[in-house]
Amino acid sequence: xxxxARPVPDSRGCPSRAEAEALARExxxxxxxxxxxxxxxxxxxxxxxxxxxxxxAALLVAAATLHDIGYSARLRQTGFHPLDGALHxxxxxxxxxxxxxxxxxxxxxxxxxxxxxxxxxxxxxxxxSLLADALVYADMHAAPxxxxxxPDKRLVDIAGRHKHPVQATRADLIRASIHxxxxxxxxxxxxx
Numbered sequence: 001x002x003x004x005a006r007p008v009p010d011s012r013g014c015p016s017r018a019e020a021e022a023l024a025r026e027x028x029x030x031x032x033x034x035x036x037x038x039x040x041x042x043x044x045x046x047x048x049x050x051x052x053x054x055x056x057a058a059l060l061v062a063a064a065t066l067h068d069i070g071y072s073a074r075l076r077q078t079g080f081h082p083l084d085g086a087l088h089x090x091x092x093x094x095x096x097x098x099x100x101x102x103x104x105x106x107x108x109x110x111x112x113x114x115x116x117x118x119x120x121x122x123x124x125x126x127x128x129s130l131l132a133d134a135l136v137y138a139d140m141h142a143a144p145x146x147x148x149x150x151p152d153k154r155l156v157d158i159a160g161r162h163k164h165p166v167q168a169t170r171a172d173l174i175r176a177s178i179h180x181x182x183x184x185x186x187x188x189x190x191x192x
Contacts, residue, residue: 013095014058017042020065027072034071036146041067044148045138051184052131060131063101064138070102080115082108086124100124101132106139107177110170130184136177151178 015023021042028035045064049057069075070085077084086103090096103124112120120126143149144157155171 013093014055014098015062015066015094016058017046017061017065020062024065024069027069027074031071031073033145034068037142037144038065038068040142040146040148041065041138044141045134048134048137048181048185051134051181051188056131059095059098059101060134060138063098063105063135066098067102067105067135067139078115078117080108080112080117083112083117083120083123096124097127100127101135104132106136107170107173110173111167130180133177133180136174137181140174140178151175 021039024038024042025035028038042061042065045061049060051057052060066085066089068081068085069088070081070083072084075084075088077087082103082105086099089099089102103120104126109120109126112118126132137151140151140154141148143154149157151174155174158167158171
């Protein structure tokens, strides 16, 4: 993507939904099913955005839409897609908070060492918040090929593709994140 075509951040520094989608499409359209997956994650994030104020909601949708851009071969620096995506977002001048959410999406910090990344939290702070949980929620409800899926089916798919020793611990943390979001949804007023 040329500098002149680079998405311009909104006034808070976070890309709008359309800008995030344009960047994700540019980087992932030719990378298997990653583009449909992040489209769905963005859609799911939009569905829980009512839990947050407008700025936080925009950050959530952008992070969900951009969380897998590190799979793009053009961004490969470390070979660990959460970090490669975060590094790219930082290089584009987006907020460190957005980059940190991408770097740590779905408890990536637990699998980072298996990818040779031993300083992920030194490079990007890990946010432990309802917003970070909502990003997990969106990712785990987005099927690998796009479309909405149950988190249990998504975790089975992940376990089948990734044989990391920490996978059971990661799955427990993912389930806890999803549970916290579900509790907030149950307690929130109907967004309609």
